[in-house]
């Protein structure tokens with residue numbers, strides 16, 4: 001069954017939840033990486049554009065201011081009177097060729113002017129000037145790029161012009177990335193939540209349906225038609241329900257059968273007591289009535305003992321007393337014990353080879369196993385067959401074999417699978433004691449009825465010894481029970 005389920009669920013890679021989850025996860029991570037990449041790309045492009053724009057402005061302003069100052073100097077006017085259109089934060093310093101400051105604009109302090117003068121003296125084309133601005137709560141350092149341009153008149157340097165611009169507003173990369181990271185996290189959270197919901201939907205469904213199923217309604221199934229892990233889970237669950245249902249049915253049937261089996265002798269006992277109280281007069285009649293009551297009582301005791309044994313076996317309460325047992329000896333002892341019963345039933349009880357075959361087992365239960373089989377052989381062959389044959393063999397290296405064969409009525413194929421079920425009887429009318437009022441006059445060994453539990457007990461004993469039991473039977477030819485138990 002398990003193999004069948006596994007075969008059914010050899011699902012393809014795309015249909016497995018694991019593969020789909022991985023795929024979705026990949027898609028999500030790819031999306032987040034792309035989002036971050038695009039954000040970085042856009043930031044870089046805007047940074048580059050800003051820088052190029054600033055450089056162009058610095059160059060143009062320098063050219064324009066140089067031309068204006070050249071005119072002012074040629075006209076011998078004071079450069080400080082000149083009206084220059086500056087952008088905010090822009091700085092301008094006009095130096096005489098000997099280094100003296102002719103004009104200065106923007107946030108220039110003396111020390112900054114001095115720095116610029118030194119730079120100009122060193123004939124630098126571009127000077128990086130750090131301007132410090134103190135705000136109440138912190139100080140901002142801005143590095144200006146200052147372009148040094150000579151103011152020429154017919155190839156003669158009449159002044160040196162220094163124009164500076166602060167760098168473009170520093171891009172708040174940290175903040176951009178923080179928000180983009182936040183966005184990516186949000187996407188991951190929403191995506192993950194959605195994904196988990198989508199993946200766990202069948203689990204919810206299974207839970208809901210499982211909650212709706214209760215012990216009295218074990219016929220329901222999930223029937224989840226999916227070719228993935230959840231389909232496999234639901235199918236396993238369905239199989240488990242089927243097994244539970246079967247076990248539940250067996251249990252109910254067992255209780256009903258047990259009640260029925262016990263009710264029959266009780267009814268007979270009640271009938272006999274009433275008869276004795278109201279109709280019987282002769283001591284011989286009383287004796288017969290009590291004999292039957294005794295027989296029914298013995299039958300009830302047999303049923304209850306067998307039921308108790310099976311119930312204790314089911315709950316694992318029986319501890320086998322494992323010892324070295326010689327199956328040959330055990331079979332011989334059982335046969336000797338049952339010879340009187342066989343003789344009384346006009347059955348010849350024979351033995352084949354009974355060699356020494358050692359196994360590890362509980363001699364009490366193994367004896368009960370052999371007794372049940374031989375008794376059945378005698379019981380069911382009576383008036384039909386002539387012989388019950390017992391033999392023991394050894395099949396090294398693994399097995400010891402016990403065979404009990406009769407030439408009784410045999411069992412049809414349709415009954416064979418159920419022979420070991422509790423209370424199962426092939427011929428209920430023949431085996432049952434309910435019409436026992438006529439049979440009650442027969443001696444005990446003449447009664448073909450049984451408890452219907454003998455073979456169930458045999459099967460439990462075999463399984464408890466890790467063995468196997470097989471039955472071959474043909475109508476008119478007889479039955480052969482073969483038990484294989486592991487050798488010592």
Ligand code: ADP
Pocket residue numbers: 376377380381406408409410411419424425426427431449450451452453454455456479
């Ligand atoms: P019972 O107590 O009725 O014998 P068992 O569990 O021992 O119960 O056997 C179950 C049924 O199997 C019997 O009722 C009988 O119909 C059938 N059976 C068992 N052994 C034999 C046999 N040797 N020959 C024919 N039928 C058998």
